[in-house]
Amino acid sequence: MPALKELEEAFFYSKKDKEFQRELRHLQKTYIGRPTPLYFARRLTEHLGGAKIYLKREDLAHTGAHKINNAVGQVLLAKKMGKKRVIAETGAGQHGVATATGAALKGLECGIYMGTEDMKRQALNVFRMRLLGAKVTEVPTGSRTLKDAINEALRDWTTNVRTTHYVLGTVFGPHPFPVMVRDFQSVIGREARRQILDAEGRLPDYLIACVGGGSNAMGLFYEFLKEDNPPTPPFSKGGKEGLLDKDIKMIGVEAGGKGIETGEHAARFAGGSIGVFQGCKSYLLQDDDGNVLGTHSVSAGLDYASIGPEHPFLKDAGRVQYTYATDDEALAAFELLSRLEGIIPALESAHAIAEVVKLAPKLDQDKIIIINLSGRGDKDVQHVAKIKGIEL
Numbered sequence: 001m002p003a004l005k006e007l008e009e010a011f012f013y014s015k016k017d018k019e020f021q022r023e024l025r026h027l028q029k030t031y032i033g034r035p036t037p038l039y040f041a042r043r044l045t046e047h048l049g050g051a052k053i054y055l056k057r058e059d060l061a062h063t064g065a066h067k068i069n070n071a072v073g074q075v076l077l078a079k080k081m082g083k084k085r086v087i088a089e090t091g092a093g094q095h096g097v098a099t100a101t102g103a104a105l106k107g108l109e110c111g112i113y114m115g116t117e118d119m120k121r122q123a124l125n126v127f128r129m130r131l132l133g134a135k136v137t138e139v140p141t142g143s144r145t146l147k148d149a150i151n152e153a154l155r156d157w158t159t160n161v162r163t164t165h166y167v168l169g170t171v172f173g174p175h176p177f178p179v180m181v182r183d184f185q186s187v188i189g190r191e192a193r194r195q196i197l198d199a200e201g202r203l204p205d206y207l208i209a210c211v212g213g214g215s216n217a218m219g220l221f222y223e224f225l226k227e228d229n230p231p232t233p234p235f236s237k238g239g240k241e242g243l244l245d246k247d248i249k250m251i252g253v254e255a256g257g258k259g260i261e262t263g264e265h266a267a268r269f270a271g272g273s274i275g276v277f278q279g280c281k282s283y284l285l286q287d288d289d290g291n292v293l294g295t296h297s298v299s300a301g302l303d304y305a306s307i308g309p310e311h312p313f314l315k316d317a318g319r320v321q322y323t324y325a326t327d328d329e330a331l332a333a334f335e336l337l338s339r340l341e342g343i344i345p346a347l348e349s350a351h352a353i354a355e356v357v358k359l360a361p362k363l364d365q366d367k368i369i370i371i372n373l374s375g376r377g378d379k380d381v382q383h384v385a386k387i388k389g390i391e392l
């Protein structure tokens, strides 16, 4: 609790600290490469024959995904708090790479915890983190994957809290992490809102994002959830009435894996129930005794037994809908976007595209969808080749 209190205080102070905010904005622009473009996917739109589809290009952020937005924010905060060292958990290695990158940028020591299984599957990312100067520690306990790595990172943090900050990678865990990570990711939605008003003169009808822990989805949705946004006037460009933020439909897409009935998935809403795990109360895949169940997804970034607690809140409030895409649907979307737009998406992001493949043809051509393209697919190319039985 003292560590969390200290962090909460520093975080809320940083929100009002002009110097902190100036440095964060400067790094977002000159280091991460923000604003990322909002791209009109013309060929995908024509292919599906319905709503206009825009992609928010987080795949073009430094290190190839949205995770860097949070990592840079938290590393900056750690530095301000006088910490000498940051640690992080990682599953597929994406958040480990982002944290190691931020640590190199600010000259902090970096320790990454990773399950033995994940280290084997993600040998290239382990090497990448080491190149960036991080010490990668193997976690051989439990299922030897992400949840065990989180346990170890929490243990390390409580032992070394005076010198160390724990950079949690998504909108999960104990307060203030869900709020803080959302805050660092909400730059995505702030940009997207401005960009769609520039491009179309009105707000979108749908926002769609994949949901692992839920940070890229919260990052896109949050700006559009504010109730005090002024109504957008009817703009001349499209001649449409301005939508209100509250009329925008939002959809989070979880990993349906091999199908809900098989039990091999990570669809916490479709297959889980409320539980307490790793510092927060949320939906959880668990058995009747509260033991955490194993999960499966073709995309490592969505393969986790629980979900950030703000998502159940938004679901219960009826504000965001949640659905899932299966491995096969995501793989088909992965290939479709590559062929039609010359953009190879991360397998995680391909889940959001898979939902749009189902949705867009049912909508009129004057409707607008924004998909959060959370990351690029270079990391997944080898994995997809293997699934297709292709030797590289």
Ligand SMILES: *Cc1c(COP(=O)(O)O)cnc(C)c1O
Pocket: 065, 066, 067, 094, 169, 170, 171, 210, 211, 212, 213, 214, 215, 216, 217, 301, 302, 346, 348, 349, 374, 375, 376
């Ligand atoms: C980690 C990751 C995700 C899932 O994490 P969220 O916190 O749900 O955003 C999605 N897409 C990519 C590219 C990732 O690396």
